[in-house]
Amino acid sequence: MSRNTVVPMGSGHRVEDELFLPGHLGCQGCGGALAMRMVLQAMGPKTMLVIPACCWSIIQGPFPYTGLKVPILNVPFETAGAAAAGLRAALDAKGRTDIQVLAWAGDGGTYDIGLQSLSGAVERNDNILYVCYDNEAYMNTGVQRSGATPEGSWTTTTPVRTPKDRPKKNMIEILAAHRIPYAATATIAFPDDLAAKVHRAKEIRGARFLLILAPCPTGWRTDSKHMIAASRMAVDCNIFPLYEVFEGDRYHITVEPKGTPVREYFKMQGRFRHLGDKEIEQVQRRVDFEWRRLLHKAMQEPFSM
Amino acid sequence: MKKVIMGNHSVSYGVRLARAEVIAAYPITPQTQIVEELSEMCSDGRLKAKFVKVESEHSAMACCIGAASAGARAFTATSSQGLALMHELLHWASAARLPIVMTNVNRALGPGWNIWTEQTDSLAQRDTGWIQLYCEDNQEVLDSTLMAFRVAEAVRLPVMIVYDAFFLSHTYEPVDIPAQEEADALLPPYKPARGTFMDVEDPRTFSNMTPPDYFMEMRFKIERAMRRAKGEFERAAAEWRRLTGRSYAAVETYRCDDAETVLVAVSTAASTARVMVDSLREKGRKVGLLKMRMFRPFPCREVVDVLRKARKVAVLDRNISFGSGGIFAAEIKAALSNVPGHPPVYGYIAGLGGRDITPATIEEIFDRTEDEDAPEDPVTWIGLKL
Numbered sequence: 001m002s003r004n005t006v007v008p009m010g011s012g013h014r015v016e017d018e019l020f021l022p023g024h025l026g027c028q029g030c031g032g033a034l035a036m037r038m039v040l041q042a043m044g045p046k047t048m049l050v051i052p053a054c055c056w057s058i059i060q061g062p063f064p065y066t067g068l069k070v071p072i073l074n075v076p077f078e079t080a081g082a083a084a085a086g087l088r089a090a091l092d093a094k095g096r097t098d099i100q101v102l103a104w105a106g107d108g109g110t111y112d113i114g115l116q117s118l119s120g121a122v123e124r125n126d127n128i129l130y131v132c133y134d135n136e137a138y139m140n141t142g143v144q145r146s147g148a149t150p151e152g153s154w155t156t157t158t159p160v161r162t163p164k165d166r167p168k169k170n171m172i173e174i175l176a177a178h179r180i181p182y183a184a185t186a187t188i189a190f191p192d193d194l195a196a197k198v199h200r201a202k203e204i205r206g207a208r209f210l211l212i213l214a215p216c217p218t219g220w221r222t223d224s225k226h227m228i229a230a231s232r233m234a235v236d237c238n239i240f241p242l243y244e245v246f247e248g249d250r251y252h253i254t255v256e257p258k259g260t261p262v263r264e265y266f267k268m269q270g271r272f273r274h275l276g277d278k279e280i281e282q283v284q285r286r287v288d289f290e291w292r293r294l295l296h297k298a299m300q301e302p303f304s305m
Numbered sequence: 306m307k308k309v310i311m312g313n314h315s316v317s318y319g320v321r322l323a324r325a326e327v328i329a330a331y332p333i334t335p336q337t338q339i340v341e342e343l344s345e346m347c348s349d350g351r352l353k354a355k356f357v358k359v360e361s362e363h364s365a366m367a368c369c370i371g372a373a374s375a376g377a378r379a380f381t382a383t384s385s386q387g388l389a390l391m392h393e394l395l396h397w398a399s400a401a402r403l404p405i406v407m408t409n410v411n412r413a414l415g416p417g418w419n420i421w422t423e424q425t426d427s428l429a430q431r432d433t434g435w436i437q438l439y440c441e442d443n444q445e446v447l448d449s450t451l452m453a454f455r456v457a458e459a460v461r462l463p464v465m466i467v468y469d470a471f472f473l474s475h476t477y478e479p480v481d482i483p484a485q486e487e488a489d490a491l492l493p494p495y496k497p498a499r500g501t502f503m504d505v506e507d508p509r510t511f512s513n514m515t516p517p518d519y520f521m522e523m524r525f526k527i528e529r530a531m532r533r534a535k536g537e538f539e540r541a542a543a544e545w546r547r548l549t550g551r552s553y554a555a556v557e558t559y560r561c562d563d564a565e566t567v568l569v570a571v572s573t574a575a576s577t578a579r580v581m582v583d584s585l586r587e588k589g590r591k592v593g594l595l596k597m598r599m600f601r602p603f604p605c606r607e608v609v610d611v612l613r614k615a616r617k618v619a620v621l622d623r624n625i626s627f628g629s630g631g632i633f634a635a636e637i638k639a640a641l642s643n644v645p646g647h648p649p650v651y652g653y654i655a656g657l658g659g660r661d662i663t664p665a666t667i668e669e670i671f672d673r674t675e676d677e678d679a680p681e682d683p684v685t686w687i688g689l690k691l
Contacts, residue, residue, distance in 0.1 A: 046505050050371065063519055066510035071503040073374050074512040075367060076397055082364035086329060086371025086379070087503065089355035093326040093377055099505055117367065120360030 019045060019069045026059040029224025031214030031231065032133040033059055034188045036068075036104070039131060039212075042198035045070060047100045048091075050084040052114060053077040054106030055140045055216075056133075078113040080105040081121035084128045092127075100202065103130040107148035108138045111169050115147075122178045125206040129198075132171065132209070135216035143219040150239070151286065152279055153271045155219070160274035167286060171211055176248040181206040184244035184254075187213040189231035193242055193254050200244070213240045221270025230268050236260040238291040243298065251298040262287055306482045312473040315443040315480055316382060316408045316466070317342035319450025321352045322488035323406075326377040326495075329357040329368030331387060334420045335470040336410045339382040354380075362387035366394035366405075373403035374511060376502035378454060378495045381405070384470065385412035385426045392430065395463075399434025399527060401512050402501070404457030404464075406450065407435075411572070411623075412470045413658040421659020422470035424571070424624035428600070428632040430465070434527055436534050437600040439571045440468040443478040445598075448551060451483070452541040455492050459537040460530040461501070467600075470659065472573040487548045491541065531602045538599065555599040556607045560586060564593030566674050567615040569608075569637060571597050574621055574662045581667040592671055597633065605640045612641060615648050619674040621667070622684075623656040630654070630684035651680040655687040 019040040026033035032055050040047065049072045051057065057074060060067040075083040084103035091099050103121075105114055110132035118130060137155045138144040145155040147169040158164045175183045182204045186194035194212065201208040215231050217224040234240040235257055242255040262284045266272035275283075295301045310318070316339045320328070328347070330340040346352035355372075359365045362383045369379040383391065388409050398405050413423035427437060436456060440446045446468055453464040468474065500509060515523065535555055546552040559579050561567055570578040575596040585592045595611050597604070612618050618641075622631025629635055634652035641647040651674045656662040666687055673685065 045508075048375075048503050048505065057514060060510060060513055062514040062516055063510075066508070066513070068510075069508055071505060071508045072510040072513065073371065073503055074510070075370060076393055079364065079367035079370070079394070082329075082359055082367035083371035083374075085357050085359070085364075086327060086368035086373075087375050088371075089327045089329075089357050089368070090372040090375035090377035090379070093353075093355045093372075094375070116360060117364045120364055123360070124358065126357070 021067055021069060023061070024059050024067050025061055026055065027218050027224070029217040029227040030055070030059070031188050031216060031227055032056060032106070032135060035133045035212045035214045038188065038191055038194050039102070039198055040068065040070065042195045043100060043102060043202065046098055047102050048087060049073065050075055050080055050087060050101065050103045052080040052105050052109040053140070054109050055135070056104060056106070058140065077109055079117055080109055080114050081117035081119070081130065084130065085121045085124065085126040088126055088128050101128045103128055105130070105132055106140070107132060107134040107136060108146045111147035111171055119178065122175060122180050122207040122209070125181070127205055127207070129201050129208045129210065131212060133212045133214040135214045135219060136168070137219050139216045139219040152275050152283055154274060155271070163274065172245060175209050176245045179248035180209055181247060182244065183209040185211045185213070185240065185242050187231045187235060187240060187242065188215070189228045190235065190242060190255055197244060219271070221273070222268055226268055230265070233260060233265045233268065237262050237265045238287050239265060241291060241294055243294065251294065253294065253298045253300065307479050308482055309477050309479050310443065311338060311475055311477050312443045312446050312468060313338035313410070313475070314342050315446040316450055317346065318482055319447040320380050321346050322483060322485060323378065323451055323454045323492055324494070325352070325354050325380040327355050327357065327369070327372035327379045328381065329359050329365045329372070329379070330381050331359055331362045331365050331383070333362070333384045333387040335412060335474045336382045336384040336408065339408060362390045363394065366391040366398060369405045370394060370398055370401065370403060373405050374401065374503050376495065376497040379405050380407070382408040382410070384410040385414050388426050388430060389414060392433070395430055395433035395435055398463045400523070402461040402527070404454070404461055404495070406453045406457055406464050406466065408450070408466045410470050410474045411467055419658045420470065422472055422623065423657050423659065424467070424632070427465060427467045428624050431601060431632070434462060434531065435601060436462055436464040436531070438464065438466055439598055439600060440466060440473065441572055441575050441596065443473065443476070443480045444551065445553070446473065447480055447482070448545060448549070448553065451488055451491055452538065452545060452553070455541045456534055456537045458495055460534045462527070462530050462534060467572070469573045481549070483549060490548055491544055535599065535602050535604060553598065555604040556611070557596045557598065558611050559594040559596065561593035561595065561611055563591055565591040565616040566671060567593045567595055567612060567618055568667070568670060569595045569597060569618065569620040569633060571633060572623070574623060574656065577662055577664060578621070578667050581664045581671070584664070585668070585671060590671070590675070603636055603640065608637060608640050609644055612637065613644050613647060617651060617674050618648050619651045619653060619670050621653050621655060621662070621670060623662065625654055625657065634684070649680050651677070652684040653687050654684055660688065
């Protein structure tokens with residue numbers, strides 16, 4: 001566990017190799033746009049994207065334009081896992097095993113409406129990389145709560161009088177329970193760690209899952225210039241630890257957090273502004289618990305509560 | 306080679322002869338034997354397809370969409386609730402112009418749970434942009450499966466092969482299994498045009514946001530392709546007749562030439578109706594049968610050409626659109642509406658939820674049509690036990 005993971009991400013990367021074309025339609029400071037750029041750099045041009053309904057349905061640009069230099073298949077909201085599995089099967093049938101299939105879905109399409117089709121693909125161990133860029137709510141429809149929305153958060157469907165009262169669903173645990181060959185978390189403030197995980201995933205056959213925390217200035221009610229800082233702070237305060245899980249049971253924490261209080265992270269974002277000391281303390285207790293449980297799983301310390 | 310096989314296995318043989326490349330399916334009665342047999346074929350190497358055993362019908366169609374988008378020949382099969390679950394993706398498959406072939410075994414939708422035949426499931430999907438072909442016997446099921454791929458790939462629209470639960474799906478009949486060379490002659494390997502499939506050497510975006518400036522023309526082209534499908538079906542049928550001697554048309558007439566009362570029937574009910582037409586003809590009654598094989602695109606000209614000469618038209622619907630009546634009857638009324646002096650259309654609902662349609666059912670329909678001066682409004686139910 002170290003602060004900086006050394007990986008061959010930037011080596012030899014040239015602007016003309018960039019697979020993300022200029023002129024995307026994301027909001028200023030969009031974490032999801034940056035995440036795509038980083039992932040595609042690591043994936044390379046022999047990649048086919050499957051994108052269900054999500055912010056990226058917009059970001060990629062409308063017909064007859066395209067935002068990327070790899071083929072993109074847009075599919076209905078809840079079908080990323082199954083459509084990617086079908087694309088994979090077709091490529092395998094045609095002997096194109098050199099091409100990677102990359103499903104790219106938001107948290108709504110992953111945690112909620114697309115969970116069944118993702119579960120099916122992972123249970124079958126279909127040879128796909130599934131990336132969820134997680135901005136923690138239905139941002140494309142204007143900030144409604146999803147299963148990925150953190151406890152205490154405001155959204156337009158969880159107004160400040162009755163904010164989200166349940167913790168964020170633990171997607172990595174759900175996938176680990178499938179005994180998925182590789183599942184990992186990443187975020188845009190740690191690009192080397194993110195690229196290393198994409199490279200690792202590329203080397204593994206079968207289902208692979210990457211959960212990328214992608215801050216959203218619009219929905220998090222934060223200035224776009226603070227997005228990288230928010231991404232870093234989410235890791236440092238243990239709200240979003242960076243780790244990977246092999247075969248659903250070998251845990252490896254890849255970035256050592258600073259242990260910053262949750263309060264500092266919350267202070268940066270309008271979506272938590274309504275929370276009082278009591279509520280923040282409650283979230284802090286849960287975060288501490290989950291972090292210790294993760295340390296235990298990674299065999300860093302005995303489990304006790 | 307002749308074999309005695311069940312209707313469902315006729316599909317499996319058809320899919321094998323079509324050399325499908327990707328199959329994605331989920332079990333549902335009464336379709337399940339189709340995919341069981343295909344699993345065997347993939348397992349023992351008779352069929353070199355990737356079989357994705359998905360976790361729902363919704364994912365089955367999503368999987369076919371993914372596969373067909375990469376230029377693979379994709380197949381799935383379903384029924385009733387499974388087809389209803391797919392609804393969103395049926396629109397997607399046609400608007401994405403993907404030549405997927407699917408078998409739907411007609412089964413009533415619940416509640417109450419009912420596994421027996423009724424056509425409401427497939428007819429409720431009439432506006433999804435799928436070509437629909439209804440089959441009457443096991444040979445037709447096999448032959449239609451092969452022709453379906455050819456038509457689908459020619460017009461780049463998906464095709465649904467439809468037939469009755471149990472009356473056909475589980476009924477064993479002798480079927481001539483074509484030689485692989487015959488199937489290959491009808492259906493060469495699928496080679497989609499450049500730019501119409503996912504290709505890393507020619508990266509394009511498919512089905513992205515489409516503003517009003519482009520959307521309507523895309524819908525127009527789907528409609529144009531759908532209209533073209535009838536001709537493509539006729540070409541495929543002509544080729545198949547040349548290869549096997551068996552002939553198929555969008556609609557088929559039986560003793561209609563001088564018929565005063567023509568009954569429109571579909572699927573296995575058409576077999577029963579044919580027998581009853583013979584029986585009534587022996588008694589001197591001028592009756593005939595129009596069997597509809599193609600429902601989408603609706604073969605308007607063929608239907609009108611036959612029915613305009615009749616004095617009365619009866620339509621047997623094993624389906625219901627609540628508040629409107631039988632779905633075939635509604636379509637036929639629409640087709641005839643611009644024909645001056647067209648015959649009245651008598652709509653009958655019978656055989657829902659798998660209730661038998663017997664010769665007596667057909668006879669009652671002919672009797673009532675001939676006896677009554679005008680059709681009952683809005684529809685006549687046959688065999689109700691209230």
